[in-house]
Amino acid sequence: MTDTLSTTRQASIERTQRIRAGLRRRHMGETIFRGLGLAAIVLALGFVALLFVDVVRKGIPAFTQSNLHLAVNFDPELLQVDPAPTRTAFASQAEYNAASLKWQRDVAMLNWNKVVEASLRTAAPADIEIDSRQILSIAETDARHDIREMFVADPSLLGRTVEVEVLASANAANWIKGNINRSLGDAQQQLSAPARALIDTFVEDGTISNGFAWSIFTNVDSRAAPASAGLLGAFVGTLWMMLIVIILAVPIGVAAAVYLEEFAPRSRLTDLIEVNINNLAAVPSIVFGLLGAAVFINYMHLPISAPLVGGLVLTLMTLPTIIIATRGALQGVSPALRQAALGMGASRTQMVFHHVLPVTFPSILTATIIGVAQALGETAPLLLIGMKAFVASVPLTPLDQATALPVQIYLWQGNENRNFFEPRTAAAIMVLLAVMILLNGVAIYLRSRLEKRA
Amino acid sequence: MDMVAGKVKMTQQSVKSAMNPTDMLERPIRLTARDVTVHYGAKQALHGISIDIPDRAVTSFIGPSGCGKSTFLRCINRMNDTIEGAKVGGTIKLDGEDIYDPSLDVVELRARIGMVFQKPNPFPKSIYENVAYGPRIHGLARNKTDMDEIVVSSLRKAGLFEEVKDRLNEPGTGLSGGQQQRLCIARAIAVGPEVILMDEPCSALDPIATAIIEELIDELRENYTIVIVTHSMQQAARVSQKTAFFHLGNLIEEGVTEDIFTNPVNKQTQDYIMGRIG
Numbered sequence: 001m002t003d004t005l006s007t008t009r010q011a012s013i014e015r016t017q018r019i020r021a022g023l024r025r026r027h028m029g030e031t032i033f034r035g036l037g038l039a040a041i042v043l044a045l046g047f048v049a050l051l052f053v054d055v056v057r058k059g060i061p062a063f064t065q066s067n068l069h070l071a072v073n074f075d076p077e078l079l080q081v082d083p084a085p086t087r088t089a090f091a092s093q094a095e096y097n098a099a100s101l102k103w104q105r106d107v108a109m110l111n112w113n114k115v116v117e118a119s120l121r122t123a124a125p126a127d128i129e130i131d132s133r134q135i136l137s138i139a140e141t142d143a144r145h146d147i148r149e150m151f152v153a154d155p156s157l158l159g160r161t162v163e164v165e166v167l168a169s170a171n172a173a174n175w176i177k178g179n180i181n182r183s184l185g186d187a188q189q190q191l192s193a194p195a196r197a198l199i200d201t202f203v204e205d206g207t208i209s210n211g212f213a214w215s216i217f218t219n220v221d222s223r224a225a226p227a228s229a230g231l232l233g234a235f236v237g238t239l240w241m242m243l244i245v246i247i248l249a250v251p252i253g254v255a256a257a258v259y260l261e262e263f264a265p266r267s268r269l270t271d272l273i274e275v276n277i278n279n280l281a282a283v284p285s286i287v288f289g290l291l292g293a294a295v296f297i298n299y300m301h302l303p304i305s306a307p308l309v310g311g312l313v314l315t316l317m318t319l320p321t322i323i324i325a326t327r328g329a330l331q332g333v334s335p336a337l338r339q340a341a342l343g344m345g346a347s348r349t350q351m352v353f354h355h356v357l358p359v360t361f362p363s364i365l366t367a368t369i370i371g372v373a374q375a376l377g378e379t380a381p382l383l384l385i386g387m388k389a390f391v392a393s394v395p396l397t398p399l400d401q402a403t404a405l406p407v408q409i410y411l412w413q414g415n416e417n418r419n420f421f422e423p424r425t426a427a428a429i430m431v432l433l434a435v436m437i438l439l440n441g442v443a444i445y446l447r448s449r450l451e452k453r454a
Numbered sequence: 455m456d457m458v459a460g461k462v463k464m465t466q467q468s469v470k471s472a473m474n475p476t477d478m479l480e481r482p483i484r485l486t487a488r489d490v491t492v493h494y495g496a497k498q499a500l501h502g503i504s505i506d507i508p509d510r511a512v513t514s515f516i517g518p519s520g521c522g523k524s525t526f527l528r529c530i531n532r533m534n535d536t537i538e539g540a541k542v543g544g545t546i547k548l549d550g551e552d553i554y555d556p557s558l559d560v561v562e563l564r565a566r567i568g569m570v571f572q573k574p575n576p577f578p579k580s581i582y583e584n585v586a587y588g589p590r591i592h593g594l595a596r597n598k599t600d601m602d603e604i605v606v607s608s609l610r611k612a613g614l615f616e617e618v619k620d621r622l623n624e625p626g627t628g629l630s631g632g633q634q635q636r637l638c639i640a641r642a643i644a645v646g647p648e649v650i651l652m653d654e655p656c657s658a659l660d661p662i663a664t665a666i667i668e669e670l671i672d673e674l675r676e677n678y679t680i681v682i683v684t685h686s687m688q689q690a691a692r693v694s695q696k697t698a699f700f701h702l703g704n705l706i707e708e709g710v711t712e713d714i715f716t717n718p719v720n721k722q723t724q725d726y727i728m729g730r731i732g
Contacts, residue, residue, distance in 0.1 A: 266538060336575035340638070342536055343571065344588045345564035345645065354587070355577060 037288050059426030065213035066168035070119040073161040084155030112144035123207045130194040140167040142225035169418040170226040179419040220392050237307050237402030244311025253322030261330040262352050281320035288317045289381030304386040308398040314375040325367030329360040362450040370441035379406040405432045472592050476685045481508035484679045490544035495660035499525045503705045514690035517700035523683045531567040556563030567649040573658050574634030576626035584626040612640035630664025652682040668693050699723045
């Protein structure tokens with residue numbers, strides 16, 4: 001009896017020892033795994049931080065622009081243009097209109113560069129030796145348009161002198177911001193030696209000053225006047241596409257998911273559809289672009305480069321994401337809720353619309369916003385439907401030619417004026433990231449709000 | 455603790471005042487089931503159940519887990535229709551009308567035969583909306599005053615009104631388990647059903663809440679035909695007038711509750727009641 005007891009006890013001690021021996025190894029395994037996990041997170045965050053820091057560091061200079069403050073004299077002798085016709089001088093409205101039109105044409109045909117040059121020479125030291133082309137290279141090429149527009153809008157400026165702020169040229173801005181190696185020889189400089197010297201003088205005497213580059217947000221893209229290139233056109237193009245994606249993808253996606261999940265009979269056909277939808281989500285986006293080019297442009301003859309086509313292509317891309325996410329959310333609804341509704345005598349449709357959808361609404365909303373955000377970051381499919389064209393206007397309808405933010409980044413990234421467009425590209429990336437962060441933030445906010453209410 | 459004892463005692467008292475067995479047998483029959491079978495895919499869950507369910511009395515289904523009592527209950531309001539691959543055979547008649555007749559709308563049937571589930575499952579809406587939902591979808595209230603009346607009287611009948619009258623607009627999910635279950639009963643009553651099915655309505659509740667619900671069931675029997683599935687033989691003995699014992703998908707024995715518990719005919723019923731199976 002005692003023997004048995006001691007053997008049992010002996011066995012128990014041995015067992016404990018064996019467990020204890022293994023413990024160290026187990027704990028070590030756990031520590032290693034935790035360490036690896038932590039390292040993975042640190043690494044991932046490090047890369048994200050690197051990306052952000054790099055983009056912001058490069059992009060910040062693009063938010064400053066160099067402005068030229070000029071005293072523009074609308075000298076009648078230089079302009080050689082008659083005063084604008086007045087209505088009272090003509091017998092009929094038609095005659096006046098004709099004279100007006102002729103005057104506007106005359107004004108447009110004038111060499112406004114002469115006015116710009118004169119203004120620059122006024123600002124420059126009197127004894128400077130610099131030719132027309134060289135001195136004009138300091139101001140952005142659209143300065144003459146700005147001044148002309150001022151005059152057309154207010155013909156009474158003739159003979160008067162006004163303070164005008166125009167953009168310095170991209171080359172001048174590069175020189176001022178120090179993007180160009182100042183020790184390079186004349187042959188390797190974009191600007192001539194007298195122009196460079198004059199720029200430095202202008203900076204010293206305050207004729208050129210730096211200001212916040214609102215033009216990035218208020219201007220459309222420009223190639224002739226790179227310093228005035230902005231994102232407005234691309235931004236509006238992206239907004240149009242977002243609108244189209246939301247209008248089309250959300251109702252179609254949610255309806256498809258609800259039908260497949262709640263109403264469709266389980267059959268080989270629905271299984272096939274399910275597999276296809278899942279695979280569709282993994283199709284490379286450029287393939288959707290090809291499809292869009294073939295179907296919407298070649299076959300349906302929708303306009304090329306239009307946000308409508310872009311929106312349709314992105315809708316096709318977003319649909320699988322929304323369908324899969326919505327189905328997931330529907331599957332997560334507790335059977336108890338469904339039974340409660342059905343037990344009360346609700347029809348299937350009533351069950352879905354009164355109970356299941358309201359409960360899943362926050363998840364569907366989040367998935368949708370993230371799906372839309374993803375689509376808006378797409379570039380490849382848009383290239384194939386012509387949205388990489390250079391468009392220097394704001395698309396007023398979804399049928400107008402347009403580009404999109406990511407495509408604008410791609411275009412600027414490839415611009416030959418590297419020194420000037422590298423910061424601009426980074427700035428455009430910052431704007432795109434801001435839009436994405438905003439959308440995701442809205443998703444998070446709405447989700448937490450709606451879930452709290454439920 | 456005193457309160458618990460009081461509640462339980464009260465329940466027992468009210469049950470004591472139950473009708474006598476012979477009275478029960480003379481009750482008109484509300485539901486008749488004949489040879490009801492259920493298949494889930496290839497598996498047969500019920501083997502030809504035939505039973506009569508009397509009007510305005512409590513009928514309880516007892517038996518070990520997986521015996522088919524819940525499955526049969528769910529046949530009565532066709533909740534099995536919602537389960538994929540479930541096939542129901544045989545006939546079930548409510549007042550002589552076949553409830554599996556293709557011309558009968560299941561929505562109408564479920565308005566006439568309400569159901570209370572095992573786990574309290576109020577909608578994630580306000581207490582008021584929970585009760586108002588049924589009358590609303592069935593178009594039972596003509597206006598807001600009508601609806602208010604239905605909601606209040608249903609909550610009263612479910613013995614919940616006094617506890618929630620100041621917070622009708624608060625979510626029903628914020629109530630305690632027992633209150634939630636009474637809310638579900640109020641929700642079922644609001645539609646004005648003739649039959650109420652209860653699938654183990656107290657299995658997720660504590661003893662106090664259970665006692666309250668049992669008391670409520672006893673009161674409701676005055677106006678409704680109640681069928682209750684229960685795990686607890688004591689509960690069946692306390693609340694029901696008729697008891698049916700299920701085992702392995704078969705109806706082994708049915709009869710007046712007192713007879714089943716004091717004088718079971720079948721050996722299996724005896725074993726179950728004595729605690730030897732289940």
